[in-house]
Amino acid sequence: MxxxxxxxxxxxxxxxxxxxxxxxxxxxxxxxxxxxxxxxxxxxxxxxxxxxxxxxxxxxxxxxxxxxxxxxxxxxxxxxxxxxxxxxxxxxxxxxxxxxxxxxxxxxxxxxxxxxxxxxxxxxxxxxxxxxxxxxxxxxxxxxxxxxxxxxxxxxxxxxxxxxxxxxxxxxxxxxxxxxxxxxxxxxxxxxxxxxxxxxxxxxxxxxxxxxxxxxxxxxxFWDAWKFPAEDSMDVTSRRGGAFKVAVPQLERMANFDDLDPLAAEPNVTVEMVPPGRALPGDADLILIPGSKSTLGDLAYLRAQGWDIDILAHHRRGGHVLGLCGGYQMLGRWIDDPDGVDGTPGRAEGLGLLDVETVMAGDKRVTLTQATTQGGNLPVDGYEIHMGRTTGVDSERAWLDVDGRAEGAASANGRVRGTYLHGLFASDAFRAGFLSELGVDSQLSYDRDVDxxxxxxxxxxxxxxxxxxxxxxxxxxxxx
Known part of the structure; x- marks a missing residue:
């Protein structure tokens, strides 16, 4: 031991x-x-x-x-x-x-x-x-x-x-x-x-x-230790790479932040973790709202930092926004947790960038998930850990398919997307396709690099x- x-x-x-x-x-x-x-x-x-x-x-x-x-x-x-x-x-x-x-x-x-x-x-x-x-x-x-x-x-x-x-x-x-x-x-x-x-x-x-x-x-x-997932959110650090910048608000109850590791390993990508008290950078190309162990609590925390204003301004400037799991829920119009299954009971207005609503109810979904992109058929291996169900107009534009089940949501212009699927960026083909849409070249083999x-x-x-x-x-x- x-x-x-x-x-x-x-x-x-x-x-x-x-x-x-x-x-x-x-x-x-x-x-x-x-x-x-x-x-x-x-x-x-x-x-x-x-x-x-x-x-x-x-x-x-x-x-x-x-x-x-x-x-x-x-x-x-x-x-x-x-x-x-x-x-x-x-x-x-x-x-x-x-x-x-x-x-x-x-x-x-x-x-x-x-x-x-x-x-x-x-x-x-x-x-x-x-x-x-x-x-x-x-x-x-x-x-x-x-x-x-x-x-x-x-x-x-x-x-x-x-x-x-x-x-x-x-x-x-x-x-x-x-x-x-x-x-x-x-x-x-x-x-x-x-x-x-x-x-x-x-x-x-x-x-x-x-x-x-x-x-x-x-x-x-050991200088390559940064290539491995951090266990504590306080250990998640920015990683300077290329010109394409991904800004990530460091939520108080940030969860499953290993989603960021494959992006941070990309030579052409800079991942900037933004601590509380600092504004999200105005030169970000993509704002990624990570998962959360307490979605309503972290939504209030996000607003307390003024990050909601920064996200909406970024969107108005034509920037892209991606929400993962709890971050996906925050992008919708409302989050309702009547029984407090994800923390404190309550209901709150979301950021309103996706026309969807979330109700925290039902059993916790914990599963490994294989998906493909809608239309492009790029394979995605990931996992789901979440409470709640998200529905609405923008979920009809789901960008992932899980055995015939539509997963995620996208805005009409495609600049705002959300999904419950964690770990999707570890799939090399998907990550390369996602970044290619944003003008970034990827040639990294993530799993091989970790091994x-x-x-x-x-x-x-x-x-x-x-x-x-x-x-x-x-x-x-x-x-x-």
């Missing part, structure tokens, strides 16, 4: 790289994260939800993603509440305080998934969440040491030198852990080093001397981590 001295120290990436490295050594490998908190979800072939990071790790391990790889997924809807997904299925929405007081059945579900997964492979690489040093969360913990103890798995602790104070990060973590949890740790690693590695030899040795834990590696910065980057990451870890020692400290399930 790989745990970190804090959030965002690179655990997800290192697990992905280790998965690819050990698969290349001939092992059957599976990733696992007992509890994840992220609105960047992936859909499994069985129609369940897991964290996007575990889907990437499954790709690295060259196996299909499965809900057992992330049995507990929390998807924040407000500052104090989150949707709870258990073994791929929505269990409901819980307030943070309620969740912390009562986690009935969650550890049992995590252990069930873990053992089922472990029975199919040679090696399970487990990713922790946050930090085991959060002693206020130790009681009832199922994400870090609570799970490590319950499953009896060894732990590697990883710090992030890029943040500074990495010696204190690792030594301080040991200082606050109880003796039983300290004994679970079999080594440490230091991530994101820049410069001459030998300059940290003394620091590495000091950590080992103070903790008694061996070093399993000092890992230099090449995973191999490069595995090479990187082979050079800078002691993979033989990691295998040596790994043990059989429930060995005492």
């Amino acid at each position: 790989l745990q970190g001295t804090g959030s965002n120290v690179g655990k997800s990436l290192i697990v992905a790289g280790l998965a690819r490295a050990f698969v290349r050594r001939g092992l059957r490998v599976a990733p696992f994260k007992p509890q994840n908190m992220s609105n960047n979800a992936a859909v499994t072939p069985g129609g369940g939800e897991i964290g996007r990071a575990q889907a990437l790790q499954a790709l690295a391990a060259r196996i299909a993603p499965h809900t057992d790889m992330n049995p507990i997924l929390l998807k924040p809807e407000t500052d104090t509440g989150a949707q709870v997904i258990v073994q791929g299925k929505r269990r409901g929405t819980r307030a943070a305080g309620s969740f912390m007081r009562d986690k009935s059945g969650l550890l049992e579900a995590a252990l069930e998934s873990f053992h089922r997964l472990a029975s199919t492979v040679d090696l399970v690489l487990i990713e922790g969440a946050g930090s085991p040093a959060e002693t206020n969360l130790r009681k009832g913990d199922i994400a870090n040491m609570g799970f490590a103890q319950a499953a009896n798995v060894p732990v590697i602790l990883m710090g992030d030198i890029h943040r500074g104070g990495v010696i204190a990060q690792i030594v301080g973590t040991q200082a606050v852990l109880d003796p039983a949890d300290q004994d679970k740790i079999v080594g440490f690693a230091v991530n994101r080093f820049r410069g001459d590695l030998s300059l940290f030899d003394a620091g590495r040795d000091d950590i080992a001397a103070r903790t008694g834990w061996p070093s399993l590696g000092v890992i230099p910065w 090449t980057a995973l191999d490069a990451l595995a090479d990187h870890l082979e050079r800078h981590m002691d993979l033989d020692q990691i295998l040596a400290v790994s043990g059989p399930i429930n060995a005492k």
